Amino acid sequence: MSWNVEVDGGTCIGSGMCAALMPELFELDGAVAHPLAERVDPDETVLDAADSCPAMAITVTAGGEVVGPRP
Numbered sequence: 001m002s003w004n005v006e007v008d009g010g011t012c013i014g015s016g017m018c019a020a021l022m023p024e025l026f027e028l029d030g031a032v033a034h035p036l037a038e039r040v041d042p043d044e045t046v047l048d049a050a051d052s053c054p055a056m057a058i059t060v061t062a063g064g065e066v067v068g069p070r071p
């Protein structure tokens with residue numbers, strides 16, 4: 001099952017950490033990051049990006065269940 005990746009543009013503070021960690025998936029567009037794909041194959045690095053976002057702006061879901069950031 002693929003995962004869905006969202007960045008809340010109203011919460012993102014433009015730190016660029018996600019884009020540094022996964023430039024193939026996250027791009028900084030001005031002061032806000034956005035995912036280059038909404039659906040991705042399960043990948044631990046996507047969860048790492050969600051976990052390390054200082055604004056908790058990245059949400060990863062699998063079949064509607066939130067899998068990242070991890071508790």
Ligand code: SF4
Pocket residue numbers: 007011012013014015016017018019026028032033052053054055056057058
């Ligand atoms: S790590 Fe979080 S706050 Fe930083 S650019 Fe990415 S989504 Fe925005």
